[in-house]
Amino acid sequence: MYQRDYLMRMIEQFSMTLGQVLFKRRNQQFAEAMELLTQAMKQLLGLNSKLVLALSVKDLMALLTTQGQFDAGKGLLLSDMLKAEGDLLVDAAEEDEGIACYMKSVELLLEMRWMQEATELEQEMEERIQDLLTIIKPGLMPLRVLKPLVHYYDSAGRLAKAEDTLFFILDADVDQTHWIDSGLYMVERWQKMSTDELAQGELNAEEVQETYTQLVKMKQKASKIERM
Template sequence: MINKDYILRLAEQIGYELSIVIGLRKRNQNEDTLIAIDNLLLKFTGMTSRFINSLSDEMLLQALSPIGKLNAEACLWIASLLKEEGETYDNLGNSNDSYYRYVKSLYLLLELLHQEHVAFDSPLYGDAKVLIDKLSAYELPSYVQKKLFRYYEQLGMYAQAENILFDYLEHYPEPQMLESGHAFYQRLQAKNRADLENGDFSLQEVQEGLAQLQRFVD
């Protein structure tokens, strides 16, 4: 688990560097912004934007986990800078490139929040929400939807997790996700009423959800 003070210090350092990037972008110096982002990526991660964006999201995550343990610092730098790169491509009217940067950024951030059990008062959750909102008009890749399902449960947002679960199963009725759905409801059965209500859920909805899962059983 990342030390809370360490996250705050790292966030402050990233925020300082990003303030320069954001300033360039707000002055519509978009090409200079992209160059500045690339320089920061190389400085703090040893990878260029071109290389990072040439990798699939899964391959990038593997590259950041060389011995099976996520390099949280590099992951956070990349997620933060890809978000800014996406914003810059939005400025340029290039929604295709901005979409892929946002998706990759969100994918890494959700994995970081899961693996490192980041404290719930961390501003990183706000960053994740910003990215989720930016991508709300798009259909997300299936592997990102899986991470969102896990993320919403982690936050205690059970109704949102259920929505992701059934939307996923409607499009990809995979046995693995079906098993994850059963495990999700079993965990919810162990919750007290107050916990469920805080997650906009109820024990009755748990039972109804389990029954609905039967639609996807061969």
């Protein structure tokens, strides 16, 4: 309860800044809007947005951790700031930079989902992840985002999405062995699901079996290459 009250206060404070950012965006005062976001990030982390984007999500989460306790409220707020910055950059015709902000935001949320400290914020994280995934196309995502994304889709029961994301990884990752094994483990679980469960994930038993067969063939091929 304390964490949620604390989070709501932080979001309320940021909402005032965000309102000013939106006003300046509509008036195409992009530099002024960016300065507001930069100041907000400095207050949160002591870093400007360029440094935030340069750091890995692991490093950002370490900065949000005090005495071994991760501050999930600040993590959620940082993801909002990155999303707002992405919107601003896209409006300013700096789409690549904007997409990079979206990527960092969704990657942070995907990592936060598995943390005990973020349990109370599950609904808030889910809403933000869904919003970001409507903007970012999977084909544009780097492996560091695709890898937690496949686990997200699987845990959410979105099996077809998990399957598609797995094959994006397999197409791009030089070291496929780990992800072939992970994929086989995942699909073996799907094979035990009911018809209704598979249908909810937008798959059927035949499609699951085809995926399993394809992964087995890929593993056999990879094993042959390793023995050469």
